[in-house]
Amino acid sequence: MTLPPPAAVRHSAPPADPAGAQEVITAAKPPSAPASAVVVEPAVERASEPATFTPGLSAQEPFAAYWLGQVTLRLRREICWLWRERDWQAAADLPASALPPPVDRALAALDLLRYEHDKQAFFAGDVTAQHLSDRIGTAAPPRPDGHARRGSFGWVARELALEPVECFVLAVALLPVLDSAAGHVIACCLNEPSRTAPTFALAQRLWDDPGALVRCLDPAHSLLRHGLLAGAGPIDWQAPLSVPPLVARELLFAGAPLPAALEAISAGDLPESPDAAAMARAAALVTSNGAPAPRRGMRIVPIIGVRGAPLAEVAAACTERAGVRSVQPSPALPPEQLAQALSAAWLRGHAVYLPARLLADPGGHDGALRPLPLPGLPLAVFVGGHERAALRGLGADGPAEVMPALVVPALGYRERLAAWQRALPQAGPLLPELARRFRYERSAIARVGAELAALEKPPGEAEMLAAARADLDLGTLAQPVTPRFSRDELMLAPLQARQIDEIVTAMAALTRVHYEWGTARAWNEGGLTALFAGPPGTGKTMAAEAIAAALDLPLYRIDLSQVVDKYIGETEKNLRRLFDAADSADVILFFDEADALFGKRTEVKDAHDRYANLEISYLLERMERFKGLALLATNRKKDVDEAFLRRLRFVVEFPLPEAPVRAHIWRSVIPPGVDGSALDIEFLAKRFALAGGHIRAIVFQACLQSAAEGAPRRLTMEAVVLAVQREYEKLDRANSLDQFGPYAALVAEQRIVR
Known part of the structure; x- marks a missing residue:
């Protein structure tokens, strides 16, 4: 194949200028291009080359300006060559254009070697290309000195010992972030109008030694490890090159005010008794400039404290000891942008505080945290959380070093x-x-x-x-209960009534006894626990509501369907969340059917038995530390673990009421506006040994059956004894017609014979 001869191109030579102050550059232009493609630019010789395509843009630092200028000049020279090359390829078939028209990318790749000799000859012989080449090689690359401002392009080059080719790659990626006009030029060089981000392949074409670019493809290269280049997906020649905006801001304008994505933290008002030794260890992680030697990875310090604890302020206090500022990501920063925020903090010499929720994995079942991005970044990161277990996996699978946790005590x-x-x-x-x-x-x-x-x-x-x-919010694990009954409405035997009064008295005196009489330390500021045991309907729930009303405390019923989980270990996590939330305020937790949670530990036969016993042990220990009032109700006291029974402050037995108490219950549950004078209360109380809850249900059923349209608001023995029979059937309890005495005939035909 014969190479087509180059088209004739006229060049206007630079006019003589003894002072060297003026020059005229005429762009190389194929004959098919329109007249507008010829650009004549007056240029004044300056101490430094223009770093961008857009006028008025510049980098503050000479080192950054030099490398950005190198990229700009090489892109201009590449555009000159593409005009000539594509004119040779299809001059007659392509429309006239001010820029080189796109061609088949495979053809362009095949022609790289074909036209290499002509390209070098063009650079040496074309007036514009030669002028650009002269400007590219005018000065040797400056070496970053020790006076470069921290975080600047020059500081990074010195700190990471970057070679010239690595500085060039970083500048290639940095230019489009600074200069909005660069993207269109890059798209032209990439032969694809939609691709405005540079690539390693483009950097290889622009650099004098193409083979040197291979070292930059290392996935662990320092530019990637420090987040200076954004790496999304596999690193290859066609992967887009970009510098995250927060990082570009520091490289170009080091020393600028803190970006909005990062917020400064001050130590503020700290607890009186933080762990001084742990704080000193944490302070030793950072140096006077905020980061250790660049070859080391991230150091993570877990900080654990209750909700609302000043975890960020404690982190700031640790770093202030080393003369380092602490920052945290703004709440407005999307989680996927966390990596560039960490890089920006490293460039500025700051330590970072992260709340654990920023690392939460929404799809994770066990609440594990996502790994921190950029684990090789030499940065001190404090991660604050409320549970030690949730922070345990930090840095387990990477180069990051996890230090012992710093525990922030709750306020005393x-x-x-x-x-x-x-x-x-x-x-x-x-x-x-x-x-x-x-x-x-x-x-x-x-x-x-x-x-x-x-x-x-x-x-x-x-x-x-x-x-x-x-x-106060206990989530879905507990439902608030509005008390319906007062203490005076409880109908209990004298012994049980006194015990309920003792619970109310003890809870009301707890503050005085703990902090004036001095029992708080010995009892760990603990609250009270009481067990209500007895058959269904004997008033356990009613007593819990009456206690809440007497103490004016919120009452929450624990939903066992939400707490008990079939997955191993999940029940314990649910209980921990419940008690941690309830401990922040004085509340009453009411565990109905408590034997489901507080059952006896069993002989270990498999893993499920072992974990079930661990859950019971955890529950016993956590219940002792609960600061409020816990009320537990059970129908089967014998099934409750004996170790738990020993830890209870009160155990109240709720037996079936005696006949006099039942008579009082019968009278009290009849609605005030209903006439119950026709009822034989003494007969009902003596003949039917029912609990108060069942009596209440019977009266309600009788009212429902008696309240026909226009009927008087009156209860009759016929309606009540029939409701009694239905209650026995509902309870699946045997009874005889003899119990109904003179009223047996009223229910004889209504009984269900089993």
């Missing part, structure tokens, strides 16, 4: 009391109760105080308690 009673005093000085005598009942951190206490201060009038006790409880 005295600290909470002082915080409530500052937030609500008008609370007066209520302050000790607020400090014991609501175990919040300073930020939450201050928020409650601010909300109450915004009221138009001074808040009363009820308003203060309501505001303090506003944030």
Whole structure:
């Protein structure tokens, strides 16, 4: 195949200028191109070459300006060559264009070697190409000095010991971020109008030694490991090259104000008793410039504390000891942009605090955290969470080094009391109760105080308690119960009635006994636990509601269907979430059918038995640490674990009521507006040994059957004894007609014979 001869091109030589201040450059143009393709540019010789296509753009640092200028000049020279090459390939068939028209990409790849000699000859002989080549080689690449500002292009080159080819690749990726005009030029060079991002292949074509680019394809290359180049997917020649915007901002404008994506953290008001030794170890992770030697990877410090604890502030206090600033990602930063935020923090010399929720895996079943991006980045990262187990897997599968956890203690009673005093000085005598009942951190206490201060009038006790409880949320594991009964409505035997009164008295005195009498330390500020045992319908639930009403405390019924999970270990996690949420405020937890949770431990025969026993052991230990009032109801006390029974503060037996109590129940459950004078209450109480709940159900059933349209609001013995019979059948309990005495005939034909 004979190579077509180059088309004749006229060049206008640069005019003589003794001072060297003016020059005229005429672009190489194939004959088929329109006249507008000839661009004559006056140019003034400057100390540094223009770094971009768009006028007025520049980098602050000479090192960055040099390499951006190298990319711009080489792209201009490549465009000149593409005009000539594509004119040779199909001059007559392609439309006239101010830019080289696109051609078949496979043909363009095959022609790289075919036209290599002509390309070098063109660079040496064409006026424009020769001028651009001269400008490319005018000065040797500057070497970054030790005075480069941290985070700048020059600082990165020195810190990572970048070779010239690596600086060039970084500049190729950086140019389109700075200059919006560069993308169209890059698309032309890539022979595809839609591809405005450079590639390794383009950098290889532009660089003088193409083979040197191979080293940059290493997946662990320092440019990738430090997040300077965004790597999405496999690294190959056609992968787009880009510098994340936050990183580009630091490389080009080092020392600029903190970007909006990062927020500064100050140490602020810390707990009185943080672990000083652990804080000193954490401070040793960072150096005076905020990062260790570049060959080391990320160092992760887990910080554990209750919800609302000043975890970020403790992290800041640790880094301030080393003279390093701490930052955290803005809440507006999407999680997928976290990597560039970490790189920007490293470039600025900052440490980073991350709440664990930013690393949560939405699709994970076990609550494990996603690995931190860029584990090879030499950065100190503090990860704050509320559970040690959730942070245990951090950095397990990568080069990151995980340090011992730093535990931030919850505020003690005295600290909470002082915080409530500052937030609500008008609370007066209520302050000790607020400090014991609501175990919040300073930020939450201050928020409650601010909300109450915004009221138009001074808040009363009820308003203060309501505001303090506003944030209480136990999720789907518990349902709030509105008490329907008062203490006076409980119909119990004298012994059980006294025990209920003792529970109310003990709970009301808990603050005084713990913090004035001095029992808080010995009992770990623990609350109270009571077991209600007895047959169904004997008043266990009613007693729980009456206690809640007497103490004016929120009552939550635990939904065992949500707590008990068939998967091993999940029940324990559900219980932990439940108790951690309930511990923050003074509440009553009511576990109905508690034997399902607190059953006896069994002989271990398989893994399920072993984990079931572990769940019971955890529940026993966690119940002892619960700060509120836990009420447990069971129909089968003998099935409750004996170790748990020993830990209970109260055990109240709810037997079937005696006849006098039953008579009182019969009278009390008849609605006030209903005439029950026709009922033989003494007969019903003596003949039918039913619990109060069953009596209530019988009266309700009789009302339903008696309330026909226009009927008087009156109960008759016929309706009641028939409802009694239906209740026995519902309970699957045997009875005889003799029990009904003179009323047997009323139910004889209505009985279901089994």
